[in-house]
Amino acid sequence: MRVGIIGGGLMGREAASAFGRWFVLENFPVRAELVAVCDLQDKLLDWFRQIPTVKLLTKDHRELLASAEVDVVYVAVPHNLHERMYLDVLAAGKDLLAEKPFGIDLAAARRIRDAAAASGRFVRCSSEFPFLPGVQRAVQAFQAGGFGKLLEIHSCFWHASDLDPTKAVNWKRQVKTCGEIGVMGDLGMHVVHVPFRLGLKPTRVYAQLQKIYTQRPDGKGGMAECDTWDNAMLHCDVAVDGREVPMRLEMKRLAPGATNTWWVEFLGTDGGVRYSTAEPKTLWIFERQKEQRWVRVDLGFQTPFPTITGGIFEPGFPDCFLQMWAAYAAERAGALGGKFGCVTPDEAVASHEVFAAALESHRTKAAVTL
Ligand SMILES: NC(=O)c1ccc[n+]([C@@H]2O[C@H](COP(=O)([O-])OP(=O)(O)OC[C@H]3O[C@@H](n4cnc5c(N)ncnc54)[C@H](O)[C@@H]3O)[C@@H](O)[C@H]2O)c1
Numbered sequence: 001m002r003v004g005i006i007g008g009g010l011m012g013r014e015a016a017s018a019f020g021r022w023f024v025l026e027n028f029p030v031r032a033e034l035v036a037v038c039d040l041q042d043k044l045l046d047w048f049r050q051i052p053t054v055k056l057l058t059k060d061h062r063e064l065l066a067s068a069e070v071d072v073v074y075v076a077v078p079h080n081l082h083e084r085m086y087l088d089v090l091a092a093g094k095d096l097l098a099e100k101p102f103g104i105d106l107a108a109a110r111r112i113r114d115a116a117a118a119s120g121r122f123v124r125c126s127s128e129f130p131f132l133p134g135v136q137r138a139v140q141a142f143q144a145g146g147f148g149k150l151l152e153i154h155s156c157f158w159h160a161s162d163l164d165p166t167k168a169v170n171w172k173r174q175v176k177t178c179g180e181i182g183v184m185g186d187l188g189m190h191v192v193h194v195p196f197r198l199g200l201k202p203t204r205v206y207a208q209l210q211k212i213y214t215q216r217p218d219g220k221g222g223m224a225e226c227d228t229w230d231n232a233m234l235h236c237d238v239a240v241d242g243r244e245v246p247m248r249l250e251m252k253r254l255a256p257g258a259t260n261t262w263w264v265e266f267l268g269t270d271g272g273v274r275y276s277t278a279e280p281k282t283l284w285i286f287e288r289q290k291e292q293r294w295v296r297v298d299l300g301f302q303t304p305f306p307t308i309t310g311g312i313f314e315p316g317f318p319d320c321f322l323q324m325w326a327a328y329a330a331e332r333a334g335a336l337g338g339k340f341g342c343v344t345p346d347e348a349v350a351s352h353e354v355f356a357a358a359l360e361s362h363r364t365k366a367a368v369t370l
Contacts, residue, residue, distance in 0.1 A: 001032040001330050004070035004094075006061045006085055007046055010041035011076035011099060011126075016051060018322040024307040025322075038064040061085060065092035072332070073138045074237060078171045079179045083108040090115050095122040097328050100189035101355075102348035104172040105180040109352040110183075113345040122332045123341035127193040129262045131323035131340065132315055133302045134275040134283050135194065138264055139340065141285065142198055147268025148288070150240050153247040154265040154340035155195050157187040158255030162213065162230060169216040173226040182209075182228030183357040187251035192341050193263055195238070200247060201350060206367040207358035209233075212254055230254050232359050249354075260317070281314055304339050305330070 003019060005261045007013045019034040036056035037048045045057045060063055065073070065088055072095045077084045082103045096116070102125045103109035116123040129135055140237035141147075161167060171177035172186055179185045195201070210231040218224035234249040255261070272286035283297040300311045303319065305326040330336045343351075357368040 001192075001332070002035045002069055002071045003029050003032060004036035004038070004056075004064045004067065004071060004073045005034065005066060006038045006040075006089075007077035007099075008037050008044040008054055008074045009076065012037070012039065012044075012074070013047065013077070014318070014321055015074050015319055015325070016048065018325045020051065021052075021322065024309065025326055026306045026308060028305060028326060028330075029331050029335045032325070032329055036064045036067055061088065065089060067096060070094060072097065072122075072328075078175045078177045079104045079185055083112055086112045087115050090121055090123070092117040093119075093121070093185065095332060097325075098123065098125045098344070098348075099123055100127060100343070101185040101352065102182065102189070102343075102345070102349070103352070104185070105181065106349070106352040106356045109349045113349045116345045123345050124328050124331070125189060125345070125348045126324065127189045127343045128317075128320040128324040129190055130194050130197070130276065130322040131327060132275075132277070132280070132302055133299050134280065135264065136302070136304055136340065137297075138266070138273045138275045139194060139198065139281050141271075142266050142275040146271050147266060147273075148270025149268055150245050151267045151269060152245065152265075153195060153200060153206065153267075154250070155191040155247070155262070156250035156252075156261075156263050157190045158250065158252045158258035158261045158263075159187070160255050162253040163256065165213055166217060168219040169224040173216060173228055174224075175227045177205055178228050180228075181352075181355040182211075182232070182361060183230055183251045183253050184232050184358060186253070188232075188249070188355055189343060189348065190262060191249045191251060193347070193352065195247060195249075196343075196347050196350060197340065200238045200240070200245075201358075202247065202354055202370055203244075204237040204362055204367050204369050205354060205357045206235045207232060207361040208235075209251075209358065209362040212252075232358060234354065236354075243260050243274075243367070263301045293319070304338070310322055 070310045073089045209229045215223045233254040234245045236246045265274040274284040361368045
């Protein structure tokens, strides 16, 4: 799988790191190599020069797409560029791992999904946290049942660095580049991936959206407008066994004390499970027997795709990002073997449907039926 990256910023370089240690995957059916990179910034292109497999460095994404050496393209650029870039990738006959939110809004996501289907190319969207061992265990516990009557679901992603009002503006803080959905576009795919894959899709949503800091330093001595939503709490109904179950989706840039905390919880009358990246080795299991108890499981490195890393070691962000890429490569090769897969174009569109409903709910101060 020869990969080209468009957008060599935060995530483009994270992807390069995954390909740089692809060899840690054991008995994996696909070899992967980063061969081409496109970015507009010289200093980023220079960074990629240290990777010996990279043969093409360019500022024009069309040059990368014209290369016969590239099979798969990873696009990690601001949201206003998603649609144009993704359609260009498909038109060039390449497979795509798209970054979230898969287009700046619902209409763009639908056009990308339709173009992907028409092209016949293999297209998935990025969301890496489900590939952590703790999340896999939570998913397996939910699938195994035994929770009794499901009471509630939480799926949340919290950031805290925006609590600092002196943090400079960037493209993620402005509607024109991030999208009207704001923080939902940034963090939302991460919170819907697991519930959607478990068949938990909202039928109704009531949203509370907050804008706290409307201006930030522009990095040039002045101030710049910040017009995106900072925090979003989506109170949803999902249908489980013919009943409505509450599911709360939380996406926050201002969550006190949370650097990059992704967490999920399923609670039922007889059992439950909770996992948070704040405690990456810990899985909490609720059991109701004669007594009720929360059991703490000390996890190891049982990733979906085995690696040479020792089974007692701790996983982190680069590990789940590599595992996500392994899932993409395996599924593309028809070798996923029933394992958890990356977000599909239909799931990405469904996420935008929830976020569009959330915007409407907040505007009308009413629950919106999907
Ligand atoms: N999966 C995750 O955990 C995760 C985390 C952060 C961001 N993201 C997503 O990744 C994408 C990129 O975010 P980021 O944080 O890496 O942003 P970033 O600003 O760090 O990087 C974006 C890069 O795109 C480049 N770029 C802009 N226009 C370009 C063009 N026309 N051609 C080529 N390159 C161009 C910029 O120079 C920049 O280096 C977004 O969709 C974002 O939502 C995903």
